[in-house]
Amino acid sequence: MSNLVIIDDASSQIKYTGGLWTGGGTSLHYGHTATSSRVSGATMTFPFSGTSISVVGSFDANTSCTGSFSLDANLTTFVSPVLPAPLNHQSIWSSAPLTDGPHTLAYTVSSCSSSNTDLGYVWFDYILYTPSPNASTDGLVYFLDDNDPRISYSGDWTVEKDNAEDFGLGSHGGTQGCSFQLEFEGSSVSVHGRIGNDTQGIATQASFSLDSTPVVFSTPYQSTISYNQALFQSNVLAQGKHTLVGTPQSGTLWVDYLILRPNPSTDNVTTTSPRHSSANIGEIAGAVLGALLLVVGITFVVIFRRRLFKGRSATTPSRPLMRPPDIYVFDGREAVSSSASSHTPGQTENTYPPTLPSHNIRSAPRHPSDTPPVSPQSSSFTSPADSRTELISDTQISPSRPANSFASSSGHSRRAPSLNLGRGVDSDSVVDLKRRQQLAPPYDDSGSIGPSSRAPSRSSSVRPLPVIPTVATPRIGVSGSSHTFDDLDLPPVYTV
Template sequence: MSPSILVDDADPARFYTVGFHWSTTTNSDSFFNRTVTVCHTEYRNTSTVPKLEFNFYGSDLHFYGPPVTNDIFVNYTIDKSSVRPANLNKNANSALKTGVNIWNLSGLDQQYHSVDIFPVNGLFSFDYFTYTPNRLSPLVGRNLLLDDNDPLLQYSSEWTKTNADTLQGAVVAHQNTLSGTNRTGSTLKFNFVGAAVSVYGALNQQAGRLSASFSVDNGTPTSFSPFDGTQTPNPSSWKPNERFFHQDLTPGNHTLLVTLQDASGSQMLWLDSVVYEGSSGTKLNSTTTSTGGGTTTTGTSSSSSKPFNSATIGGIIAAVVVLAVMGFCFRFWRRFARNFHSTGGDSHQYGNTTFVPPRAPTPQLAPVIYMVSSPRHPAPAPPPPPPMPHNPWSYEQQVYPAMPVSHPSGQPHISRQEPTFWQPSSTTPRQPDISPPVNSPAPHSQDLDGNLNNSAPRRSQDAGPADLPPAYEPRLYIP
C-alpha cells in the first residue's frame, strides 16, 4: 500500500484561492493541526468568483472537513474541462462529526492534473485533502500519510483494529479505522526515510490514566500523558485528529518506536495515522529494515527475480558475439578510411609498396640576379628621402637628412649620414648642422682570396648581370 500525500488547509504553498470569500480558523478542536478553512459564498457584492485551484501528479483526490449540509453546492473542473457539479457526501449520520470525507474525485490516470473548485452556495469548508502519488510525484518536503492499517506499521500482538462507527459517541477517523491497545508495554515500530515524523490519534474521555512514550532512533523518549485520572469521565466525548507526537529530523533513515506506558481504568491508546515528511531518499512502497550490519533499504515490487536459464545465457552470448563482430568491422573501416585519406586518394598500393605517379616538372622561374659591388665601381647611393615640411607652430622634432659631401672619385671612403634634430624656436628656424664625413679606415682588411691587406678597405661592387639559364628542353628530362 502506497502512502497518500496530505495537503493541510494551513499550507497555502501547495494550493491557492481566489477571492476574499476564504477564511482560515485556527485553534479549532477535532481538526487536523487544529485549523479549518471556510468559503463564505454569501458575499456576493463582488465580480470575483471564489475558486480553489490545485495542481498535482497523481490520482484519487479526497477532501476532508466538517459535514456537508443540504444547502452547500460546489462546481469543479478537471484539467481545464467543462464546469460540472461536485457530488458531495451529504450524510445525515455524520452531522455531529468532524473531519469526514466530504468529496472524492477518483478514476484519474497517473498523470499531471489541474483541479479548480468553485463553491456556489452555502459554507463550503475543508480541513485537508489527500491524493495518491505516482512515480512522477515530487516527495521532497511533502507530508506522506499512512493509515493505521498500513502494513508498513509494525504492531505488537496486543493491538486491535476497530471500525470507528462501532465506538460509542461521534468519532471520526481517517478511512474510518482506529488501532488501539490497553496493554502496558505494547509497541508500534515504523522504519522510514524522511525528515520529520508525526503520530495522530483519537482521545476518548474515559476514566483512568493514559501515558505513552515516543522515541526516534533509540533517542530520549518523549512522554505523552493526556489523562492523569482527574478528568470527568464522558465516554461519548471524542477528540479526533489529535497530534500525539512530532519531531523534526535530519533527512535519512529513521526508526519510530511507540510504547504504551500506562493505561488504567477504561483508557486505551487509539492511533489513527502516521505522517512523515519526505526527503531526497524517500521512495514509494519503500521502508527500511535494521540488520546486524546496519540499516538497509528495501521495497516492494510487482516483479520477482528469477534465475538465469539456458535460453537467457545463450542470448547473452549471442549478443556479445554480435557486438564483437560489429566492433571489428568498425575498426577495419576506420583503418581503411585513414589510409585512404593519408595518400590523398591518388596512390595505388601493391603489397607493401606504394607507387605514386610522377608529377609534372616545376616551371622555370625568371632568373635571379645577384648584385655584387666592387671598389672600382661603387654602388649607387640610394636617393635621399624627401625633405619633411616645416611647421613653425609644431613642437615635434623635425628630421632633416644630411647634405651630400663631395669627395674625390676613386677614393674609398665611408660616409655616415646621421639625421640632425632641430627644435623650432619662436623666430626664424635654424638651418640644420652638416656633419663632415668621417673616414675611419680599418687597420687591415681581407681581399676576395682571403689574404690580409693593410690597405684601405674596399667596398663591394656590382658584378653585373648573371648568365641566363639555358632554354627548357623537354627531352633533357627523364620521366
C-alpha cells in the first residue's frame, strides 16, 4: 500500500499570499493549528511530487465561502457547505489520480460570508498526498489512519465511524484481551487517540511493546473525552524492521492514527538511528588533528620569534650616535699671555685642551697646524718648499731633549709645542715658531680677513715668513743670535 505524506498547515512548504491569512486551531487539529482567510484574492500554494492530493480542514457553522482550486492549471470551483454546527477533519478538496511527477496545487478565495455575529471561516488543517515512488524521503512524515490495512487488530475491537473529532472520521477501541500490531521500517513511530471514553469509571492503561521492550501508558479516569492525544512515542530507532504491539490492560484503548518517520532517502517506511561510520569518524579525527597541528605551529612560531628578538636585544650592543670629534680652537693671543704669566721655567705644556674662557672656545674644522712640523735638525725634515705636513713618531725626536707628546682627539701621538722661550735651551724653537706661523691663518682683530691679508694660494710652493718682532731683551741660552724676543709680543700660536 502507498504511503500518505501529511503536511501541517503551518509548514513552510505552503505559501500564503495575496491577502490576510488568519491562524487558529484547537486540540482537535493536527499540530493544534489551522489557517484561513476571508479576503478575496488570498491564495494558498503548495508544490509537490506525487500521484494524488487532498486538503483536510474544518467548517465553521452558518458560514459559506467560495473559491477555486487549481492543479496544474486545471481549475475547480469550490463552495463550502452551510452547516448548523462546526465540523472537523473534513475533506475540503481531493484530486483524481495523477500522473507521477511534479505538480502545484493552489487555492484562491473568492468570497466568504456568515450569518453569525462572529466571522466564519473555512479552515485548512493539513494536506495529504501520495508521494512519487522514487521521491526522496528526507523530512517526510507518513500518516497511517486507524483503518490502514497495515495495522492488524486481534480481539474484540470496536470500530467507530463518522465521528468529526477523529482523524479520518473514525477510530478503533479495544479492551483487555485485545491487541494491535504494526510491522514497519522507519526512524520513529507514535500512536495517537482519545482517552476518557469509559462509562464504568475505569482509568485507561495500556502496554506498548517495541521490539519486545514494553512501555506502559496510564492516565487517570476522566468523564470527558480528550481527542488527538499522544499515547506512545518511540525513541530514534536503528535501521531495519521493527514491530510495534499495543495491548489494553484496563479501560478502553482508542487508536485514531499513527505517525511514521521514514529513513532518509528510502522508499519504504524505514528508520535508522544516528550512527557515525568509520569514514566519518576518520574525517572528524583528521579535522581535529589538523586543527591541533595548526595551533601548535602558530604557538611555535610565536615563541621562536620572541626568543629571536630577545636574543638580538641581549647580544647586540647598542650603537652610540656617531658624531665628529670635538676640535678646539682658541685665541692664540690670550693663550700665550695666560700661559706666559703662569708658565714654570723648564716645563712644557701637557694639558689638553688648555683651560680657557668659554667665549674663546669654539668648534671648528681641523686646522693644518693640528700636526706639528718636524724640526729642521731632524733627519726627516722636509724643506719648506714641500707644502705637505709630515707626521713624526717618538723615535724621530732628538734624544737630547724630552719627547713631550699628548693624545689628540684623532688618536695620534703629537709633540707638544715648546714654550721655553728665554728660559731654556731649545735651538729649534724659533724655527718651530716660524713654521707654525707659516701654517696658521693670519689673525685679524676685526674678525675679518681682507684681500690684502689673505694667505698665499696653495699653488705657491713657498709662503713668505711673517715678520718676527724684536725687543731689547736678548734670548737666553742662544749664543751668536742676533735676534731678541719678548714673550708678551709673540705672534699667536695655534695648537690643538
